[in-house]
Amino acid sequence: MTSAPRDREIAVVAFAQTAHRRTSEELSEVEMLMPVLHEVLDRTGLKTADIDFTCSGSSDYLAGRAFSFTLALDGVGAWPPISESHVEMDGAWALYEAWTKLLTGDADTALVYSYGKSSPGPVRDVLTRQLDPYYVAPLWPDSVALAALQAQALIDAGDTDEPALAAVATRNREAASANPHAQLKGAVAQGDYLVRPLRTGDCPPIGDGAAAVILAAGDRARELCARPAWIRGIDHRIEAHGLGVRDLTDSPSTRLAAERAGAFERPVDTAELHAPFTAQEIVLRKALRLDDGVHVNPSGGALAANPIMAAGLIRLGEAAARIHRGESDRALAHATSGPCLQQNLVAVLEGEPR
Amino acid sequence: MPEVLKAPLVVEFPFTRSLGPVQSAFLTGLRERVVLGVRASDGRVLVPPVEYDPVTAEEIRDLVEIAPTGTVTTWAWNHAPRRGQPLTTPFAWALVRLDGADTALLHALDAPGPDAVRTGMRVRVRWAEERTGAITDIACFEPYDGEAPRLTGATGEFEDPVTGIVAAARLDYTYSPGRAQTAYIDALGGRRTVGERCPSCRKVYVPPRGACPTCGVATDEQVEVGPRGTVTTFCIVNIKAKNLDIEVPYVYAHIALDGAGLALHGRIGGIPYDEVRMGLRVEPVWTEGARYPDHYRPTGEPDADYDTYKELL
Numbered sequence: 001m002t003s004a005p006r007d008r009e010i011a012v013v014a015f016a017q018t019a020h021r022r023t024s025e026e027l028s029e030v031e032m033l034m035p036v037l038h039e040v041l042d043r044t045g046l047k048t049a050d051i052d053f054t055c056s057g058s059s060d061y062l063a064g065r066a067f068s069f070t071l072a073l074d075g076v077g078a079w080p081p082i083s084e085s086h087v088e089m090d091g092a093w094a095l096y097e098a099w100t101k102l103l104t105g106d107a108d109t110a111l112v113y114s115y116g117k118s119s120p121g122p123v124r125d126v127l128t129r130q131l132d133p134y135y136v137a138p139l140w141p142d143s144v145a146l147a148a149l150q151a152q153a154l155i156d157a158g159d160t161d162e163p164a165l166a167a168v169a170t171r172n173r174e175a176a177s178a179n180p181h182a183q184l185k186g187a188v189a190q191g192d193y194l195v196r197p198l199r200t201g202d203c204p205p206i207g208d209g210a211a212a213v214i215l216a217a218g219d220r221a222r223e224l225c226a227r228p229a230w231i232r233g234i235d236h237r238i239e240a241h242g243l244g245v246r247d248l249t250d251s252p253s254t255r256l257a258a259e260r261a262g263a264f265e266r267p268v269d270t271a272e273l274h275a276p277f278t279a280q281e282i283v284l285r286k287a288l289r290l291d292d293g294v295h296v297n298p299s300g301g302a303l304a305a306n307p308i309m310a311a312g313l314i315r316l317g318e319a320a321a322r323i324h325r326g327e328s329d330r331a332l333a334h335a336t337s338g339p340c341l342q343q344n345l346v347a348v349l350e351g352e353p354r
Numbered sequence: 355m356p357e358v359l360k361a362p363l364v365v366e367f368p369f370t371r372s373l374g375p376v377q378s379a380f381l382t383g384l385r386e387r388v389v390l391g392v393r394a395s396d397g398r399v400l401v402p403p404v405e406y407d408p409v410t411a412e413e414i415r416d417l418v419e420i421a422p423t424g425t426v427t428t429w430a431w432n433h434a435p436r437r438g439q440p441l442t443t444p445f446a447w448a449l450v451r452l453d454g455a456d457t458a459l460l461h462a463l464d465a466p467g468p469d470a471v472r473t474g475m476r477v478r479v480r481w482a483e484e485r486t487g488a489i490t491d492i493a494c495f496e497p498y499d500g501e502a503p504r505l506t507g508a509t510g511e512f513e514d515p516v517t518g519i520v521a522a523a524r525l526d527y528t529y530s531p532g533r534a535q536t537a538y539i540d541a542l543g544g545r546r547t548v549g550e551r552c553p554s555c556r557k558v559y560v561p562p563r564g565a566c567p568t569c570g571v572a573t574d575e576q577v578e579v580g581p582r583g584t585v586t587t588f589c590i591v592n593i594k595a596k597n598l599d600i601e602v603p604y605v606y607a608h609i610a611l612d613g614a615g616l617a618l619h620g621r622i623g624g625i626p627y628d629e630v631r632m633g634l635r636v637e638p639v640w641t642e643g644a645r646y647p648d649h650y651r652p653t654g655e656p657d658a659d660y661d662t663y664k665e666l667l
Contacts, residue, residue: 026358028532031564034572048570064365064527074563077570121527134377135402135489136460138521140438145447148430156473196431196468240408244449244458
């Protein structure tokens with residue numbers, strides 16, 4: 001491995017996302033993705049040939065086809081050959097891989113993108129296929145049911161109640177009113193129980209979407225962006241897959257990832273949390289020690305748009321974009337994967353002092 | 355723009371999975387109406403049991419029989435059961451800590467309604483009538499206020515242990531190929547082949563997917579190509595594929611349709627297999643009601659010059 005300077009600084013220098021919609025059936029995945037790739041490149045003036053490393057995140061189970069990500073590569077322009085990798089996960093984990101690649105010194109710029117079309121399949125059932133195949137998946141417990149178990153555990157523990165969950169939903173979707181990309185925004189009825197105690201309002205919209213960011217190292221980042229969002233730390237942790245082994249009211253993996261990412265060293269002013277279900281925001285706020293002074297999910301979060309496989313990367317992108325615009329100096333971004341916050345990634349982003 | 359095509363797409367697998375020693379004992383136990391846990395290095399009894407300690411990652415094998423009665427640690431009311439779930443009538447999902455266990459098992463709880471369920475309530479296993487050694491040998495849990503039944507004394511050693519499970523999985527999608535491929539398939543319906551030209555490198559892609567993989571830009575200028583084309587390269591297939599009623603040997607070829615920027619593939623017919631050659635001029639042969647050419651046959655024209663197709667190999 002090439003030895004890289006220990007203090008190599010890496011920043012998010014550009015971010016783009018689609019307008020997230022219930023369905024995009026008129027577009028293939030690459031057709032949906034391409035405008036986002038062009039937009040994020042245009043923001044930096046880079047061409048695909050200028051990008052040293054490309055990494056993507058998506059899921060074959062959403063697409064219903066094997067190796068579906070290879071078709072999306074048409075949108076990147078993989079000829080002449082490029083240095084490319086893929087994670088079968090949310091794009092936040094693709095960003096993590098790209099960040100490590102840049103840390104090695106092998107690359108100075110990276111394009112990270114992810115996409116997901118939930119509209120063609122029954123997403124609640126599709127997500128059961130990521131569960132333990134011996135004891136859990138044969139029962140087909142859908143993603144809302146598992147989130148509802150977590151919500152009830154929090155209610156029993158006295159950490160929340162249904163009105164408090166409704167308030168989380170309202171606050172996120174009101175914040176999303178200012179987000180032109182959001183799928184669900186403004187006043188949204190809490191609705192009926194989907195799986196009690198979760199109502200439709202406690203659950204994310206199902207939809208299609210894509211996102212992309214560009215990372216750059218050191219002076220390259222300063223050339224490409226007026227105010228780069230420097231990644232001060234990033235870490236991800238996983239918990240036992242057995243739901244009955246875990247305390248569902250807590251998220252030790254989030255807390256540990258945040259600690260390793262340096263989140264507790266100084267207060268943050270913004271937090272973009274990947275909490276597709278209202279109750280999960282309660283768990284994350286506690287694990288991350290976020291008080292009312294922190295701007296949580298100014299974008300509206302995953303309750304306003306949850307394109308699976310892109311929603312976590314969007315949290316990183318939204319946090320970075322606030323730094324680019326000068327609306328934040330130190331932001332935390334969180335992404336999750338798996339049932340009931342099983343896996344968690346935390347990044348700390350900073351703008352240079354003004 | 356014409357409507358995009360849509361079609362049902364079913365993805366279905368009977369996943370065959372082998373079991374480790376602890377999983378095998380647990381699932382065989384269920385077949386025999388016995389619940390087994392495993393003791394972890396910190397003394398906790400884990401149910402369902404795992405083969406490696408969640409804290410130390412050491413292999414663990416110390417099986418412990420536990421009662422088929424337990425306590426609900428959390429639950430969620432499912433008023434609209436979905437395909438594959440344990441019960442077809444409304445039920446509660448529940449995490450149940452069985453008596454003698456320190457962790458909880460996820461399953462369905464049969465109860466008349468959400469008001470009949472609460473955290474802390476007592477339940478017992480309802481066994482499935484037919485049991486095969488699978489988690490579904492527990493049909494569900496049911497409310498139960500009585501005493502825990504006596505343990506059977508099972509040790510985890512069974513006759514004819516289960517060593518594997520078949521986990522069926524089926525997902526139903528509605529697939530849409532998107533705009534570019536819809537246009538291609540629609541044109542084939544009229545026995546025409548259309549590609550799309552890249553605005554940057556001018557190459558014509560057949561079939562089109564809406565993007566130029568070289569330039570990474572959208573393609574949108576539709577171009578009709580063919581119907582005639584040139585064999586750029588080929589192979590002779592000598593082994594019959596299952597369910598394919600084509601006599602072997604036959605020739606499978608790359609064919610550059612006139613006007614196309616890359617070759618597509620198809621079968622060559624109407625000529626002995628050992629007379630097919632690079633440069634052979636061919637045309638599509640359609641069968642009645644077909645949605646794509648059955649094969650390509652020689653046109654009788656002179657062979658194409660190598661220089662005219664060497665970039666398309």
